[in-house]
Amino acid sequence: MVLEKLISNAYAESLKNMRFGDKSEELSEIQSIILNSKRIVVATNNEKKFKVVFDIISKVCNAEVLMLGISTNSADLTRMPALSKGLIAVDSTDADVVISRGRLGIPGSGSLLLIMDKKGRILTGAMSSSSLIHKNRIEDSINLELTIALERIGILVKK
Amino acid sequence: MVLEKLISNAYAESLKNMRFGDKSEELSEIQSIILNSKRIVVATNNEKKFKVVFDIISKVCNAEVLMLGISTNSADLTRMPALSKGLIAVDSTDADVVISRGRLGIPGSGSLLLIMDKKGRILTGAMSSSSLIHKNRIEDSINLELTIALERIGILVKK
Ligand SMILES: Cc1c(O)nc(CC(=O)O)c(C)c1O
């Protein structure tokens, strides 16, 4: 079934008070959007952060994986920087999947990684603690976040 | 420092390309907003889900903890249901802190718990896998999400 039809059915269930959580056909559809993606844009212009995402996503997808050419600093002045960065990539490229990573909310709120589709709909994501709490290298945080974001919708990443 | 000043300073750092992650005074401020909160609204009208949140949050705060009186089903027809539920509570109550929990994004995308302040600014949050992947009881998922949401900004919950 196309994604729009699955979403339309889920919305109808919610309106009828008959929605009881995610369904397996929804999960399969999210998996296939990511796994069959042809062009993935990573919403960063930082080479180091790009490389971590590139290495992991290349293990599960055959897509062309590109870095966003423009600065996403302005997103840090919004309510949800990670979301705003992703939407900058959705709106300014022809990616079919976008991966973004940045602050969750206000300064101090730690990080969020999101995977969204070509319309900016959120497919999956993952968070880390504030960097002041975990003290890990940023590469290790991004690696873990992306792995968890894929695993939580059933895509396993080989070590 | 008041939160608005901390945010204003962080935004100025981002504009100057001089922002390098969360700062300890930001974390302390987020902690004190939650710990000193007088009225917390849980954005659900489900008694079972409310009780899990009530029991955990009561271990760390002295606040009055209330359930939202109205249905939040309509939020499931939005891009970020958990966020939309939280904003329903922010806009329709005089809570100083709101806790919401629902779907992260599209149907199939698993769950998100958010803690926001009286203006709807996001203080912290946590995610679970899609319920089809983890198969845990909903009470256990909410318990874990809220515990992680607090721990990731440095508030430890006693077992
Ligand atoms: C309405 C709804 C939904 O469709 N899916 C989820 C995620 C899940 O099942 O893991 C949630 C939390 C929810 O509130």
Ligand SMILES: Cc1c(O)nc(CC(=O)O)c(C)c1O
């Ligand atoms: C600009 C910015 C910021 O201020 N804080 C964070 C979270 C953290 O430090 O854990 C991130 C990911 C970020 O991109």
